[in-house]
Amino acid sequence: MTSAETIERTDAFLTTVGGEWWRTAVIYQIYPRSFADASGDGIGDLPGITSHLDDLAHLGIDAIWLSPFQRSPQKDAGYDVSDYCDVDPLFGTLADFDDMLAGAHERSIRVIVDLVPNHSSDQHEWFQQALAAVPHSAERARYMFRDGKGENGELPPNNWESVFGGPAWTRVVEADGEPGQWYLHLFDSSQPDFDWSNDEVREEFRRILRFWLDRGVDGFRVDVAHGLVKAEGLPDYIPNPAAGSMGGEAENVPYWGQDAVHEVYRDWRKILEEYQGDRALAAEAWLPTAARTAEWVRHDEMHQAFNFPYLETKWNATDLREVIEVSLHAFPGVGAPSTWVLSNHDVVRHASRLALTAENPQGHGIGPESPGQPIPEVGLARARAATTLMLALPGSAYLYQGEELGLPEVIDIPGDARQDPTWFRTNGERYGRDGCRVPIPWNADAPAYGFSDSGASWLPQPAEWATLARDAQTGVEGSTLELYRALLAERRARSLGAGSLEWIDGYGTDAVAFRNGNVTVIANTGSAPIALPSGIVIASSGPVADGELAGDTTVWIETA
Secondary structure: OOHHHHHHHHHHHHHHOOOOHHHOOEEEEEOHHHOOEOOOOOOOOHHHHHHOHHHHHHHOOOEEEEOOOEEOOOOOOOOOOOEEEEEOOOOOOHHHHHHHHHHHHHOOOEEEEEEOOOEOOOOOHHHHHHHHOOOOOOOHHHEOEEOOEOOOOOEOOOOOEOOOOOEOEEEEEOOOOOEEEEEEOOOOOOOOEEOOOOHHHHHHHHHHHHHHHHHOOOEEEEOOOOOOOOOOOOOOOOOOOOOOOOOOOOOOOOOOOOOOHHHHHHHHHHHHOOOOOOOEEEEOOOOOOHHHHHHHHOOOOOOEEOOHHHHOOOOOHHHHHHHHHHHHHHOHHHOOOOEEEOOOOOOOOHHHHOOOOOOOOOOOOOOOOOOOOOOHHHHHHHHHHHHHHHOOOOOEEEEEOOHHHOOOOOOOOOHHHOOOHHHHHOOOOOOOOHHHOOOOOOOOOOHHHHOEOOOOOOOOOOOOHHHHOHHHHOOOOOOHHHHHHHHHHHHHHOOHHHOOOEEOOOOOOOEEEEEEOOEEEEEEOOOOOEEOOOOEEEEEOOOEEOOEEOOOEEEEEEOO
């Protein structure tokens, strides 16, 4: 299929689907490396995604979000982009992307692509030009190059630490062979930060946005959307060592949440509004409160922002009710929908995280030596209950590939098989994010559980994947897959995403209870059973017997 044909079909789709779809959509995150491998090399790819579009349509989602598939040396699994307007050969070609996009649109599934504007790969043409140029040149001005401190510039410009551990500055060797300037990389040293005060950088990303919009994508998930702009003067800062790696706990961090970043997104919003079909921007912005996060989705900025305060809330009724109340005040307060999310490619899967008994900062991951190991049965029960609660909330919801199968975090990945830069930059002190990125299972009895016909897998899959494979759950009453399908069908049929929430009291301190339309939702986060009201049980995360709701269970009841 040609690009022109793809765009023509996309336009037809965009003009027939209702407006502002992003306000109530259920969006399914695909981590392409780990979704499905059509080539047999052990790494998922775009044709693999295309081959499973019917499965996604059958699940009942409204849109997919693809983590990076653009050209990259893969030092950080694609979040180090060397060419923003091409597909990395690992994942296929631009023609493969066009086929996938057209196939998704044929099934009324929107497609959101990842955009990584905070940094590029060190193999990007611009950074290679910067390395070859002299200090203070126009080529270096595209990135955060700075002179060092000390008598001979031997000290970094400040004391910032990388998100992945270790220093956030690397010194280059100049053309004369002498140590020279330093460049900032909030992540790996292979990911130099752009300087967003540079007009050339801003114009380049306008070009990149239009490239993908012209192909027909429905929007962008913006990586590190709270980054980009750094505080004037680059002041020293030492984060709390127990804080999450992407921030979100503290105010006034000089490299997160700077006011000037909003100018960038106001500019981008204008570009998206040039196109038909309600193209959307979704922010990955780790900020201390929902109120702060809502600043990214004011009427002239982004359309959505991930609700990380909700994701980070423990399985506790008081805390859950508080974060839901705050979210439903903050986001609608600026005219945006609240979003809800429990898992993604950067956090411990919620089928394990909700059963941890020790603190686990975001980005640290869990492994064999981590304290507070989860009990699998407890984690799965809470995950199912948490999802059943989440999908009844008004607004938009995000799912992460494999959670519909009840996949837990993979804990026992051998050290020599791990690939997350965090593992290496901390000398194994932090396990990182590999455990939530293991390729997902499709067929219990197939090589690599159906991920790849060759049996290859870029991260090792555990034996338990056989019991959790999609074909082992399809049509099985009570399976996690069938629970998700039922919840998504009822959510859509009853317009819960467009509804409103009315709290219900009287079920005790361990209950989160509310009405959304004619659906009463009760989540029991405790251990003692809760007596249920009369009505028809629409869906339940676990068995409901004798008019009682067991602990770690959520139910939807149709009431008059």
